[in-house]
Amino acid sequence: MALSRVERVLVLALRLFSFAYLGLVSLVSYASAALASLALAPASPPTPEAAKAPPTPATPCRVRRVVPPPQHPLLLLSARELARRIRRKEVSCVDVIETYIARINEVNPLINAVVRDRFEAALQEAHEVDKLLSEGHDDEEALEEKFPFLGVPVTIKEAFALNGLPNTSGLVNRRNIISVSDAVVVSRLKQAGTIPLGVTNCSELCMWYESSNRVYGRTNNPYDLECIVGGSSGGEGCILAAAGSVIGVGADIGGSIRMPAFFNGIFGHKPTTGVVPNEGQFPNTMGTRSNFLCTGPMCRFAEDLEPMLRVMAGPNISKLKLDEAVSLENIKFYSMEHDGGSVFVCRVDREILQAHRKVAERLETDLGVQVQNVAIRDMKYSFQIWSVMMTAKDSTGKEAPSFTELLGDHGKPVWPSWELVKWMMGLSTHTLPAIALGLTEKIVKYNTRLNCRLTAMAKNLQKEVVDLLGEDGVLLYPPHPVLAPRHNTPLAMPFNFAYTAIFNILGLPVTQCPLGLSKEGLPLGIQVVAAPNNDHLTLAVARYLEKAFGGWVSPGASSLDIPGTQ
Numbered sequence: 303m304a305l306s307r308v309e310r311v312l313v314l315a316l317r318l319f320s321f322a323y324l325g326l327v328s329l330v331s332y333a334s335a336a337l338a339s340l341a342l343a344p345a346s347p348p349t350p351e352a353a354k355a356p357p358t359p360a361t362p363c364r365v366r367r368v369v370p371p372p373q374h375p376l377l378l379l380s381a382r383e384l385a386r387r388i389r390r391k392e393v394s395c396v397d398v399i400e401t402y403i404a405r406i407n408e409v410n411p412l413i414n415a416v417v418r419d420r421f422e423a424a425l426q427e428a429h430e431v432d433k434l435l436s437e438g439h440d441d442e443e444a445l446e447e448k449f450p451f452l453g454v455p456v457t458i459k460e461a462f463a464l465n466g467l468p469n470t471s472g473l474v475n476r477r478n479i480i481s482v483s484d485a486v487v488v489s490r491l492k493q494a495g496t497i498p499l500g501v502t503n504c505s506e507l508c509m510w511y512e513s514s515n516r517v518y519g520r521t522n523n524p525y526d527l528e529c530i531v532g533g534s535s536g537g538e539g540c541i542l543a544a545a546g547s548v549i550g551v552g553a554d555i556g557g558s559i560r561m562p563a564f565f566n567g568i569f570g571h572k573p574t575t576g577v578v579p580n581e582g583q584f585p586n587t588m589g590t591r592s593n594f595l596c597t598g599p600m601c602r603f604a605e606d607l608e609p610m611l612r613v614m615a616g617p618n619i620s621k622l623k624l625d626e627a628v629s630l631e632n633i634k635f636y637s638m639e640h641d642g643g644s645v646f647v648c649r650v651d652r653e654i655l656q657a658h659r660k661v662a663e664r665l666e667t668d669l670g671v672q673v674q675n676v677a678i679r680d681m682k683y684s685f686q687i688w689s690v691m692m693t694a695k696d697s698t699g700k701e702a703p704s705f706t707e708l709l710g711d712h713g714k715p716v717w718p719s720w721e722l723v724k725w726m727m728g729l730s731t732h733t734l735p736a737i738a739l740g741l742t743e744k745i746v747k748y749n750t751r752l753n754c755r756l757t758a759m760a761k762n763l764q765k766e767v768v769d770l771l772g773e774d775g776v777l778l779y780p781p782h783p784v785l786a787p788r789h790n791t792p793l794a795m796p797f798n799f800a801y802t803a804i805f806n807i808l809g810l811p812v813t814q815c816p817l818g819l820s821k822e823g824l825p826l827g828i829q830v831v832a833a834p835n836n837d838h839l840t841l842a843v844a845r846y847l848e849k850a851f852g853g854w855v856s857p858g859a860s861s862l863d864i865p866g867t868q
């Protein structure tokens with residue numbers, strides 16, 4: 303399919319914009335660095351002691367700032383293991399909760415991931431759990447059946463309602479809204495015995511892949527504070543990776559679980575569409591978009607994905623086949639190393655590619671399987687397909703609400719060009735990506751013919767991928783073309799999320815799995831995709847990859863940072 307004229311103009315405009323934008327960003331950062339060094343320079347001549355001190359070595363490159371590694375052994379256990387030890391009274395629930403609160407207090411000033419906490423209430427609930435256990439009404443098995451996560455701390459993406467905490471989704475207008483109820487998944491997790499510690503940051507209206515907004519500010523990557531955490535469930539990915547939480551809740555309409563899971567080196571699962579209820583989050587989706595939004599689990603340890611999914615899905619879990627045993631040797635593995643060359647998206651980073659190939663090699667040697675390379679042609683149009691499908695009318699002919707309407711939050715729709723002017727003067731309460739998205743929505747309208755073609759393409763692509771994977775197939779696909787970028791730079795590569803977004807349109811279950819760290823110490827990863835309702839396959843592969851590649855790596859613990867190693 304040739305590019306339409308609109309698209310060609312858009313690509314050109316985008317390139318120009320990226321250059322201009324990156325130029326501006328580097329100018330501003332040099333200027334502020336220069337100002338900072340001026341401000342730090344001693345006003346008087348250096349004292350003799352200062353003169354004697356060894357000169358600070360010139361650093362050839364930027365020094366990476368990371369969060370300190372977790373020291374307490376309780377912070378290194380999976381949620382399953384924590385629950386087991388609490389049930390057996392090998393550790394008190396109060397100890398677990400206090401340890402996690404201390405960890406959040408230690409790392410949050412650096413990363414700004416937890417934006418509101420409920421520490422006091424959590425401690426109160428921990429005391430109740432310990433009391434329940436000391437009364438000893440139930441035996442261990444009955445307890446596990448009733449409360450699989452009894453006493454386990456959990457964090458929740460701020461966009462979800464958690465009683466007593468805000469759900470602004472980063473909109474300044476909603477700053478004073480406090481939830482008076484729980485979202486369905488939150489209430490199910492509470493019933494399973496978890497203790498929520500607080501809510502975590504997201505992007506404005508959950509529509510961008512950098513978690514920064516005018517209500518809570520910006521969240522920093524625990525492996526490099528200068529880098530983004532991804533979005534929209536970015537605070538969640540970040541606090542999990544920083545060992546300030548062990549399990550968490552995210553939602554994903556274009557990669558909002560999988561991108562932060564990738565940038566922060568943890569596990570994130572986008573379930574098959576229509577299994578986990580989305581109710582109780584803002585903005586809640588309407589029309590066709592609700593077919594693409596998926597709520598799902600995020601966590602540090604692969605073994606926690608499945609029990610979380612069971613709890614969050616409730617009765618809908620019967621749609622999946624989680625009780626079926628999976629033998630990895632019988633899975634048909636397919637691999638696609640890039641999308642085939644979309645003009646909108648960056649090329650896949652060499653280290654991501656290398657990690658991908660290592661996975662394929664390892665599968666072949668460990669399991670004796672053949673990983674088959676495939677080239678699915680229309681994956682190249684992922685971004686166009688996603689954007690057309692997101693604005694499609696639903697079966698009743700109703701259009702999804704526009705982004706500018708959502709920004710206005712039941713008030714007047716926001717006028718993006720005016721907001722841009724205000725933004726330049728530092729007066730807008732919106733973030734630049736949100737304004738840019740509003741503008742794009744106004745300017746770019748696919749014409750009807752192109753619309754029909756892309757809609758048809760989405761249908762065909764879905765059939766092609768589902769037929770290929772069948773009941774026993776799994777596709778390996780990069781989670782994103784680049785490693786966690788520096789803050790603000792995503793604006794210069796706005797469509798890279800197409801690598802995750804296409805699977806929302808296709809409705810397939812996908813698990814993002816961490817694969818260790820890059821040379822620079824940033825997380826690597828891979829997406830594992832299966833046909834609808836075959837979540838059990840991707841979850842089994844996730845557990846295997848964790849064993850083979852080490853899973854989550856504690857930030858600040860890589861050989862690069864510990865003096866004396868290597």
Ligand SMILES: *[C@@H]1O[C@H](CO)[C@@H](O)[C@H](O)[C@H]1NC(C)=O
Nearest residue numbers: 463469480481482582583584
């Ligand atoms: C939080 O957001 C959801 C979704 O919009 C909404 O249903 C819920 O009422 C909100 N909570 C409050 C107390 O406003």
Ligand SMILES: *[C@@H]1O[C@H](CO)[C@@H](O)[C@H](O)[C@H]1NC(C)=O
Nearest residue numbers: 576577578579615616617618
């Ligand atoms: C089952 O899934 C559907 C679609 O996501 C959802 O609307 C419904 O609430 C779910 N049912 C239950 C009982 O969770």
Ligand SMILES: CC(=O)N[C@H]1CO[C@H](CO)[C@@H](O)[C@@H]1O
Nearest residue numbers: 414416417418517518519520
């Ligand atoms: C930068 C910023 O605004 N950070 C805020 C994030 O949220 C916490 C908790 O609400 C605040 O204390 C920070 O000031």
